Amino acid sequence: MVKKAKNKSIILGIILxxxxxxxxxxxxxxxxxxxxxESLHLSQSNLTWVQNTYTLIxxxxxxxxxxxxxxxxxxxMFILGLIIFGLGSLLVGTALNAVWLVIARALQGAGAAxxxxxxxxxxxxxxxxxxxRTKAVSYYGAVAGIGASAGLVLGGIFASWLSWRYAxxxxxxxxxxxxxxxxxHIKESATIAGKFDIAGTATSLLGIVGLxxxxxxxxxxxxxxxISIAVGVILxxxxxxxxxxxxQPIMPLRLFKSGERNGAYLARxxxxxxxxxxxxxxxxxxxxxxxxxxxxxxxxxxxMTVANFISAMLVPLFTRSFNNGRxxxxxxxxxxxxxxxxxxxxxxxxxxASVALPMIFIGFGQGLSLSxxxxxxxxxxEASDAGAASGVVNVAHQIGGxxxxxxxxxxxxxxxxxxxxxxxxxxxKGGSVMLVFAIILVVALILPVMKKEIKN
Numbered sequence: 039m040v041k042k043a044k045n046k047s048i049i050l051g052i053i054l055x056x057x058x059x060x061x062x063x064x065x066x067x068x069x070x071x072x073x074x075x076e077s078l079h080l081s082q083s084n085l086t087w088v089q090n091t092y093t094l095i096x097x098x099x100x101x102x103x104x105x106x107x108x109x110x111x112x113x114x115m116f117i118l119g120l121i122i123f124g125l126g127s128l129l130v131g132t133a134l135n136a137v138w139l140v141i142a143r144a145l146q147g148a149g150a151a152x153x154x155x156x157x158x159x160x161x162x163x164x165x166x167x168x169x170x171r172t173k174a175v176s177y178y179g180a181v182a183g184i185g186a187s188a189g190l191v192l193g194g195i196f197a198s199w200l201s202w203r204y205a206x207x208x209x210x211x212x213x214x215x216x217x218x219x220x221x222x223h224i225k226e227s228a229t230i231a232g233k234f235d236i237a238g239t240a241t242s243l244l245g246i247v248g249l250x251x252x253x254x255x256x257x258x259x260x261x262x263x264x265i266s267i268a269v270g271v272i273l274x275x276x277x278x279x280x281x282x283x284x285x286q287p288i289m290p291l292r293l294f295k296s297g298e299r300n301g302a303y304l305a306r307x308x309x310x311x312x313x314x315x316x317x318x319x320x321x322x323x324x325x326x327x328x329x330x331x332x333x334x335x336x337x338x339x340x341x342m343t344v345a346n347f348i349s350a351m352l353v354p355l356f357t358r359s360f361n362n363g364r365x366x367x368x369x370x371x372x373x374x375x376x377x378x379x380x381x382x383x384x385x386x387x388x389x390x391a392s393v394a395l396p397m398i399f400i401g402f403g404q405g406l407s408l409s410x411x412x413x414x415x416x417x418x419x420e421a422s423d424a425g426a427a428s429g430v431v432n433v434a435h436q437i438g439g440x441x442x443x444x445x446x447x448x449x450x451x452x453x454x455x456x457x458x459x460x461x462x463x464x465x466x467k468g469g470s471v472m473l474v475f476a477i478i479l480v481v482a483l484i485l486p487v488m489k490k491e492i493k494n
Contacts, residue, residue: 048223049164054177056120056216057157058185059209060150063127064092065189068321070202072332077202080136090255091140095147096154097436098247102239104155104429105288109234112163112425113226116156117217123149124213131206158428160224162416172362172413173354179409180350182435184343186313190321191343194336237280238288245273250437253444290423293430301483302414303434308476309370309407310435311442312377312469316400318443319450319462320380320393326458327385341394342401349405362410363485369406370480374473376400381466385459414484442472 067074067089074080074088107115126145133139158178165174196205248270256263281287294300324335349369356365376399383392415431416424446468450461 045223046164048219049160050174050177052216052219052224053157053161054181055212056116056153057178058181059212060123060154060157061182061185062189062192063146063150063206063209065186065317066193066196066205067092068190068193068317070193070196070205070332073202074139078133078135078139080139087136087140088143090251092143092147092150093436093440094247094250095144096150097250097433097440098243099148099151100155100433100436101242101246101288101426101429103151103153104159104425104427104432105235105286106152107156107159107425107428108423109286111226112156112159113220113224115152115425116160116224117220119149119152119156120213120217120220121149122146123153124210124217125149127206127209127213131203131210154432155425155428158412158416158431159424162419162424162428164224169354169358172357172409175413175416176350176353176357176409179353179407179412180347180405182408182412184346184350186317188343190317190339191336194331194333198331198333235280235284235286235288238277238284241273241277241280242288245270245277246433246437248273250440253440256444256448288426289430290426293419293423293427296418296487297483298414298417298487299419299427301479302411302417303430305366305370305476305479305484306411306415306431306434307438308442308472308479309373309411310438311445312373312472312476313404314439314443315446315465315469316377316380318447319465322458323383323462324393328389338389338393339397342397342404345398345401346405349402350409351405353406353409356406357410362413363480363487365406366410366414366484367477367480369403369410370473370477371403373400373403373407374470374477376403377466377473378470381463381470383459383462383466442469446472 071088080088103115103119123146126142126147126149129142130139130146133142161174161178162171165171193202193205196202248266250270252263252265252267252270255266277289278291281289281291320339321335324330324338325332328338330338353365356368360368376396379399380393380396387393412431415434416427419427446465449468450465453460453464
């Protein structure tokens with residue numbers, strides 16, 4: 039019994055560390071971008087694609103990565119993801135020019151697309167539904183929030199003290215260690231027979247890439263972006279049609295028969311849209327208005343990181359006492375209060391009162407929200423659909439962040455002539471509205487399901 043518990047702890051550690059590295063990699067670039075541009079003499083366009091390429095490939099391949107685990111084995115896809123991600127990280131760290139860097143970031147994105155859904159699917163395989171899984175998912179949700187905040191801190195440390203390259207080199211030994219531990223401790227999952235959904239793979243990949251490309255270029259190339267979004271939407275509609283006819287769809291439509299899961303997907307998109315805007319604008323605010331260095335800006339997010347960690351560790355206790363839906367609702371309300379409070383920040387306001395304190399609310403609320411959102415997104419799914427369900431959760435996470443940020447950047451740019459402070463205020467108020475809509479979805483779609491389960 040002790041040996042089994044120890045092995046489960048090791049498996050959970052492998053899953054959480056691997057997921058942490060993926061999440062970390064998304065935000066670590068933000069504070070390191072100025073140094074990357076300076077080091078490789080990149081144009082603004084090339085610099086944009088350092089992040090956009092990763093987002094495009096990661097988002098585009100997520101559904102494929104999730105279903106591939108169901109069909110070919112989640113352990114196999116997890117290991118393949120580690121290898122590709124580790125190799126991509128090495129190539130990013132050794133990049134000598136823009137082309138090299140962008141290709142390496144694409145490779146990283148492909149590895150992350152295999153890893154992200156595999157981590158959550160493996161968690162579902164090894165931890166039974168109930169208190170055991172709730173606890174594991176709470177740690178998983180904590181990693182999602184803490185990794186994003188820690189990435190900003192580490193990006194600032196590496197950029198200021200060492201080199202931005204170390205932010206990527208560090209992934210290589212971690213990937214190697216996780217590979218060895220996975221081979222030793224994680225068994226292969228059961229696979230499902232059938233043909234691979236080629237039509238679904240092609241339409242989902244191209245559709246998501248078209249949608250994300252349109253979103254991330256919306257401000258720079260409006261007409262091309264709108265065309266790309268339109269094509270992406272058409273392809274995704276076609277993709278849904280193919281899923282009705284496929285023997286082994288990469289996104290089984292039965293996943294959307296649950297109001298609880300649908301509410302979780304939509305609420306997650308809104309939540310991540312608001313959070314991405316928060317990270318994007320506050321990073322700029324701290325450096326441009328307060329004059330913080332990249333390192334100081336990263337450390338400036340510490341109040342949020344600490345609050346996030348504390349609340350995420352309390353989620354299992356709160357869930358036992360109040361249920362998943364109520365904890366989620368409470369988390370979203372606290373996050374909304376913090377976001378709205380922060381939306382009044384100005385160049386004359388103090389860091390403690392106007393930034394650090396609302397960050398504590400945002401961090402505490404995020405810690406309470408992400409784990410229940412993840413749990414609701416995979417609730418009551420069949421074991422054979424674990425990878426696909428995990429893929430949908432991660433697509434909602436990725437697309438929600440990209441779409442929400444693009445919308446809030448576009449809205450805030452209307453007031454660009456008034457300066458960065460006004461843009462930050464407008465964007466964060468917009469993020470607060472997104473969070474209010476997420477609260478409405480939880481009340482309408484998730485809480486009623488929780489009440490029925492309690493009665494039964």
